[in-house]
Amino acid sequence: MTGEFDLIARLVEVVEEARRDAGASDAESGVVIGSGDDAAVTAPDGVSVTSVDAFVEGVHFRRDTASLDSIGHKGMAAALSDLAAMGAAPGEAYVQLGIPTDLDESGSVELATGLGRAAAANGVAVIGGDVTRAPVLLLALTVVGHAADADELVLRSGARPGDVVAVTGELGGAAAGLVLLQRPELAADLGEEVAVALRGRQLEPWPRLAAGRDLAKAGATAMIDLSDGLGGDAAHVARASSAGLAIELEGLPLQAGVEAVADAAGLDRWDLATAGGEDYELLATLPPERLADARSAVAGTGTALTPIGEVTEGEGVSLRQADGSVREASGFDQLGR
Structure with a gap:
């Protein structure tokens, strides 16, 4: 299989291609420095809203009933749903991939294609992450949304009798x-x-x-x-x-x-x-x-x-x-x- 850094470069290319196809730019999302350095740099207006989700093969999905493209799509969509529940606007995402030995480069690219397309379609810039070996396929995402002020966000705790x-x-x-x-x-x-x-x-x-x-x-x-x-x-x-x-x-x-x-x-x-x-x-x-x-x-x-x-x-x-x-x-x- 391709080495770690070559694979990361290929996956970044796939995700950025999906973003270009969607007509998005880093400037629109407040991204100052995206993928390629030791850390990303953003300059958002207002407050940031952050959520973390993990999707593990055998617990959240099975590769015999879902394509890798669909697995990537669903992981991103599910993570972004937490931002929707707060009333936040989507911003950036960071992706951790755990790749098992039976998943080759083409499979990893297919996964990244689905993930990148779902991110781009929802106005999200994937600007960082990591790839490692894992016993099963693992997809962990950190997504960041934004709002002008914390008072604009909706919590779980505000329901009142009569609502x-x-x-x-x-x-x-x-x-x-x-x-x-x-x-x-x-x-x-x-x-x-x-x-x-x-x-x-x-x-x-x-x-x-x-x-x-x-x-x-x-x-x-x-x-x-x-x-x-x-x-x-x-x-x-x-x-x-x-x-x-x-x-x-x-x-x-x-x-x-x-x-x-x-x-x-x-x-x-x-x-x-x-x-x-x-x-x-x-x-x-x-x-x-x-x-x-x-x-x-x-x-x-x-x-x-x-x-x-x-x-x-x-x-x-x-x-x-x-x-x-x-x-x-x-x-x-x-x-x-």
């Missing part, structure tokens, strides 16, 4: 897509367009960066991205806000095909929508009088904002079923399964 609970986009698609990747025969009765959309939702999600900024401007009181599932992530907001979240299951916007996949696989559609995770939509709480403006703003980004419940006194998350009963809220636990 509306709302979500962007549609739910359950990523979990249903994973089912199809594991059991491809179930796609036969779905129709090609629906099956492709569900698999794509699992393999190549997109962060709601523009919607996150618009929700922040519209007065969202709390926000979180749905990486671990609606139930578990809503519980994070409830805990941080010392409040309860009451969510109506029948009001959840399910992606087309989720119910059909659930039925074919003998699963519960609400489990796919609330516990499956990886939809990377945003859950936000807003004062009722701000909902209309927020829905209009989010619609301008190409997606919908759907009210699904309310913030209550008390604690925890209630997932209310049509018959009035309440089901337990759960989500993906990185260390629990």
Whole structure:
């Protein structure tokens, strides 16, 4: 395999090519010195918002069900989703790659291509990182966003009783897509367009960066991205806000095909929508009088904002079923399964 420094140079070239193809420049993002020195130099305006994510083969992805291009794309998109949840504008990214012995240079380039394309499409400059040998494929990303002032950002802790609970986009698609990747025969009765959309939702999600900024401007009181599932992530907001979240299951916007996949696989559609995770939509709480403006703003980004419940006194998350009963809220636990 190519030596470390030659490989790094090749990967930097691939990522920078994707950025040029997107028509971006370092000057636009506040980058003073990018890749090529011992450290990068930036000169951002306002405050910086930083998040770290790691994606490990066998835990977060499998190379027998996802292409290396898709793995790179998803890693970057998932990391950027945390910036979306804060209402931050995207800025820079730093990438650590752990490469196993069975991944050659062409595979590493394919991974970097997907990662670089997702970064460039979202206005992100990849300006640093490292490559090392690892027992399995490892992708660790540090992403940095920006805001003019810390008061512009939205935390998990601001939800108040009486606020509306709302979500962007549609739910359950990523979990249903994973089912199809594991059991491809179930796609036969779905129709090609629906099956492709569900698999794509699992393999190549997109962060709601523009919607996150618009929700922040519209007065969202709390926000979180749905990486671990609606139930578990809503519980994070409830805990941080010392409040309860009451969510109506029948009001959840399910992606087309989720119910059909659930039925074919003998699963519960609400489990796919609330516990499956990886939809990377945003859950936000807003004062009722701000909902209309927020829905209009989010619609301008190409997606919908759907009210699904309310913030209550008390604690925890209630997932209310049509018959009035309440089901337990759960989500993906990185260390629990």
